[in-house]
Amino acid sequence: MPIKTILVALALEDDSKRVADRAIQLANQHKAQLVGTHVIENLPLLDPGLPPSIDTAVLAGMIEDQSTLRLQSLLGSAEKPAIIRVEAGKPHDIIASLAASHHADLIVIGPGVAKGLREKVFGSTADRVVGCAPCPVLVVRKDAGAPYSRIAVGVDFSTHAQTAALWASRLSPMASREFLHAFEVPLVFEQTMLKAGTSQAEIDRYRDAKARTARQQIISMFGAKGRLPKGARARVVHGDAASMLINASRRRTTDLVAVGTQGANVMARHLLGSVARKVLTGAGCDVLVAPATVDANR
The missing domain is CATH 3.40.50.620 (HUPs)
Structure with missing residues (x-):
């Protein structure tokens, strides 16, 4: 549209x-x-x-x-x-x-x-x-020298993340896109695994498997025939989602970050989701936010 x-x-x-x-x-x-x-x-x-x-x-x-x-x-x-x-x-x-x-x-x-x-x-x-x-x-947040050319999209495999990615593409159809997903394995869980006899190598393989699964999910959600569109790539990191997006926003190669927000209830209308709010506060470039109430097909 x-x-x-x-x-x-x-x-x-x-x-x-x-x-x-x-x-x-x-x-x-x-x-x-x-x-x-x-x-x-x-x-x-x-x-x-x-x-x-x-x-x-x-x-x-x-x-x-x-x-x-x-x-x-x-x-x-x-x-x-x-x-x-x-x-x-x-x-x-x-x-x-x-x-x-x-x-x-x-x-x-x-x-x-x-x-x-x-x-x-x-x-x-x-x-x-x-x-x-x-x-x-x-x-x-930044001066408008030219149309957006490099967009980082936060992905958590929800419909609001899909909406954010779609609107980012509408805003600047020719821009390259980096789909970013962060996952965390709680420290206490890893420590318990170690105490139970799991080796660090096995824990590392477990992390790698989660990262591979997430990368395939990104391709399934935003790509076709097992590949992402031309000019798009996926990056999966272990860590905090907000920190990942803020770090991406501060790279010279990123001029727009796109995120979605969760929830359309009364509290959500007053308090943004923690990731979206942290990105809005700490981003080093412009931020596109697709609220949960937005229809992706409007």
């Missing part, structure tokens, strides 16, 4: 040009309509301490006008003129609502920074957008 509409949410802070440039690059690449939004929040318009001479309605209008002009400036180089929306409210709710009303295929945002204890526990705006988004979310 083509990418027809891209919603880019800009905080109008230091990283806004980077985020806007990537959204423009993708919109131009896919001939998509760009919708740019800025969400105004926490204005003290009802503060009784404001000087009585201030007309709060006029003040709010001026802030909206300034935000509109800034959005138009940042998104002015899109081939199709961007639709501009300035709203007031909670950013993640407004962004999700606009994405739904404009039938957005992709949301583009910056990583944001957790402000205060509440956001450190429940996540920044970026975390919350991913938790309630009706479509994949691209979190931009």
Whole structure:
């Protein structure tokens, strides 16, 4: 399915040009309509301490006008003129609502920074957008010099991992892909095996067998006739999945990491899966997140 509409949410802070440039690059690449939004929040318009001479309605209008002009400036180089929306409210709710009303295929945002204890526990705006988004979310960390060319895809053999891989391919069809899977054999289990008389060589063979099985599963899931597509490869490591993906994101050969999230229940909408959240926090490149609620065939 083509990418027809891209919603880019800009905080109008230091990283806004980077985020806007990537959204423009993708919109131009896919001939998509760009919708740019800025969400105004926490204005003290009802503060009784404001000087009585201030007309709060006029003040709010001026802030909206300034935000509109800034959005138009940042998104002015899109081939199709961007639709501009300035709203007031909670950013993640407004962004999700606009994405739904404009039938957005992709949301583009910056990583944001957790402000205060509440956001450190429940996540920044970026975390919350991913938790309630009706479509994949691209979190931009790097300057947009060119289309994505090297994508690392986190694989745990679930349907949401398949969805993340599919959307990564849609985003940049010509990019090479590395399918990454991490498995762990608990240390206490290995120690118990040693105590029970299992040799280290046998444990190593057990690990190697698990790695071979995982590699075959990757080929079965993403390949055909026993082979992965041209430009794709599989890598299986023993260790932590989040650390593996973060390390991959910091290689010069990777410019996008794609991950899925699990669960569509109330708690999952507030707290991202641990792997996705760690990757969003620690990645050294852009991150594409496909929420569990996203339909792979939309």
